[in-house]
Amino acid sequence: MNIVFHLGAHCTDGGLLIRSLLQNRARLAEVGVGVPGPLAYREVLGETSTRLRGEAAADDEALILDCIAPDPATERVILSNDNFLCRAGVALGADCLYPKAAKSAWLRQCLPSHQVEFAFALRNPAGFLPDLLSGRAGQPPGDEVLADGLWLDDLKWSDVVRRIAQANPGCPITLWCHEDTPFIWPDIQRALTGVDDAERLEGELDMVETIMSAEGFARLEAFLGAREVSNPTKRHRAIVAFLEAHAMADAIEDEIDLPGWTEETVATLTGMYEADVECIAGMPGVTLLSP
Secondary structure, three states: OEEEEEOOOOOOOOOHHHHHHHOOHHHHHOOOEEOOOHHHOHHHHHHHHHHHOOOOOOHHHHHHHHHHOOOOOOOEEEEEOOOOOOOHHHOEOOOOEOOOHHHHHHHHOOOOOOEEEEEEEEOOHHHHHHHHHHOOOOOOOOHHHHHOHHHHHHOOHHHHHHHHHHHOOOOOEEEEEHHHHHHHHHHHHHHHHOOOOOOOOOOOOHHHHHHEOHHHHHHHHHHHHHOOOOOHHHHHHHHHHHHHHHEOHHHHOOOOOOOOOOHHHHHHHHHHHHHHHHHHHOOOOEEEEOO
16 A cells, blocks of 8 residues: 655644545545545554654554545545644754654654655745744744844755655655645645546635635636536646736735845845755656646
8 A cells, every 4th residue: 555644834734625525535435545634643643653752663553544544445645734743833943944754764663664755845045934934923033033034054855855865765656835735735636646647536626715716717717618618738838817907916915024135035045045946856766847
């Protein structure tokens, strides 16, 4: 069985991806793909991984399988939790993002008899860090973190990916940029479920709907429905065109409001991120989805 751990990241889809896939639960089950509800596994995986601390599960493996794949015909399972690696409050370390990334191996060792894959979204630190820090209730960042953006050069997603890969030899890693998500949502759905590229799944417009005006979204649905656009390439072109015309500015532009940050800070972080993504695209064992 293939087990896909969707790790988030925090401050990306906000749980929308697993909700979209759950719309297809019955249909996917017919082709051997399981999408269990998060309540079925989050507690048992959290308890087991913390107790074993990277040791291979023995009797626990059967218990976990009963929770995530009660149907013996299941060949692939998608599990999703932004907090699989850690809670948001500790996602930013002293000199790196997700200092506990290597704990991904704890998840893999919960199901040592099966092939494990990892998947998660990257996001420009210029938007990711403000959102992450604003979510720390009672834990405001220190001025030294925000006053000098240059030290953030150490906060690279490639380091996170590398640590996950090193801790899990042979485990495929699928990534995408949060900024691209509205344009490639169906591709992300198919990549996680493993269904054919031509397969259309329910919820393929879920992310688009969150950033498009109600009027624009209604027009997009009408356009796709009236013309019965089934070709993935043509649907993608239509979505791009409607987004360009009807995307809501406040939904696609990050609000940067951190002490000490300037336009230069944001530009520096953005440039670093773009270079980092190029680096990640060339990593062995990594698939980077893009428009």
